[in-house]
Amino acid sequence: MNLQQLRYVQEVARQGLNVSAAAEAxxxxxxxxxxxxxxxxxxxxxxxxxxxxxxxVAVTEPGRxxxxxxxxxxxxxDNLRQIGAEFGQETAGCLTIATTHTQAxxxxxxxxxxFIARYPDVRLSLRQGNPTQVCDLVIAGEADLVIATExxxxxxxxxxxxCYAWNRCVIAPLGHPILESDPLSLEAIARWPIxxxxxxxxxxxxxxxxxxxxxxxxxxxxxxxxxxxxxxxVRMGLGIGLIAQMAHDPQTDAGLGVVDASHLFDxxxxxxxxxxxxxxxxxxxxxxxxxxxxxxRRVIERALSEGGSDYEI
Numbered sequence: 339m340n341l342q343q344l345r346y347v348q349e350v351a352r353q354g355l356n357v358s359a360a361a362e363a364x365x366x367x368x369x370x371x372x373x374x375x376x377x378x379x380x381x382x383x384x385x386x387x388x389x390x391x392x393x394x395v396a397v398t399e400p401g402r403x404x405x406x407x408x409x410x411x412x413x414x415x416d417n418l419r420q421i422g423a424e425f426g427q428e429t430a431g432c433l434t435i436a437t438t439h440t441q442a443x444x445x446x447x448x449x450x451x452x453f454i455a456r457y458p459d460v461r462l463s464l465r466q467g468n469p470t471q472v473c474d475l476v477i478a479g480e481a482d483l484v485i486a487t488e489x490x491x492x493x494x495x496x497x498x499x500x501c502y503a504w505n506r507c508v509i510a511p512l513g514h515p516i517l518e519s520d521p522l523s524l525e526a527i528a529r530w531p532i533x534x535x536x537x538x539x540x541x542x543x544x545x546x547x548x549x550x551x552x553x554x555x556x557x558x559x560x561x562x563x564x565x566x567x568x569x570x571x572v573r574m575g576l577g578i579g580l581i582a583q584m585a586h587d588p589q590t591d592a593g594l595g596v597v598d599a600s601h602l603f604d605x606x607x608x609x610x611x612x613x614x615x616x617x618x619x620x621x622x623x624x625x626x627x628x629x630x631x632x633x634x635r636r637v638i639e640r641a642l643s644e645g646g647s648d649y650e651i
Contacts, residue, residue: 473496514578
């Protein structure tokens with residue numbers, strides 16, 4: 339048994355039992371992956387994966403236990419590397435942040451600017467995707483932390499820490515009647531075609547619930563993965579836009595008017611997620627505190643040791 343075999347098993351499970359995809363992700367050959375998994379199964383005396391012919395179709399019951407142990411062992415191996423890096427070179431390394439477009443475009447820039455000024459020798463990387471995708475990057479060890487509104491708190495592998503609360507606004511071309519609504523109501527919004535976020539993003543569940551609670555069915559004509567795309571189609575006159583407040587920029591959104599809609603919807607909370615039992619380098623703590631000042635190193639270390647957070651937004 340060796341760590342390479344555990345990595346192969348873990349990657350195959352992560353790739354939906356697609357051995358070819360796992361081999362590509364691991365920069366090796368499909369036969370090599372299959373051979374190593376077979377050798378591990380023979381040594382353990384169990385089948386980790388159920389097969390139909392040469393195709394893997396399911397994870398067996400003992401296989402689920404093997405995957406859980408493999409995740410713990412490989413996670414601790416990463417921690418060992420982090421400890422060595424932390425005490426060997428405290429101000430250099432790399433930091434990978436997994437996040438959504440709205441966070442990367444409208445929220446993170448000040449924190450990233452300040453972090454780069456403070457830690458010029460740290461290579462910073464942003465990985466973007468929908469909330470589930472960016473959570474998976476951290477779970478897989480491909481990113482150090484995730485910042486998103488959805489999915490973080492629901493992922494059992496992640497410690498979820500609340501960062502800040504936010505709400506929504508309506509945007510429309512200047513002169514649009516919705517901009518004269520005083521006060522703005524759900525009924526007024528529902529009269530118009532709406533361009534808003536994809537169902538996996540940025541509080542869509544809360545938005546839908548608000549309309550349905552009032553017996554309204556919003557006429558959503560287009561959904562998109564980020565606010566900039568939504569604005570493009572609102573400018574074209576396709577509909578009014580319903581976006582996160584922080585995604586409206588008065589300097590760059592010329593030609594669009596905005597109306598606050600925070601009184602119509604429950605607030606959403608953006609969370610930061612890190613792997614449970616992970617070892618974070620000092621500059622990772624520094625970045626987190628720069629982004630969310632209430633999340634100090636002491637708070638995070640206590641939350642990691644206790645498996646939860648005492649903070650609520």
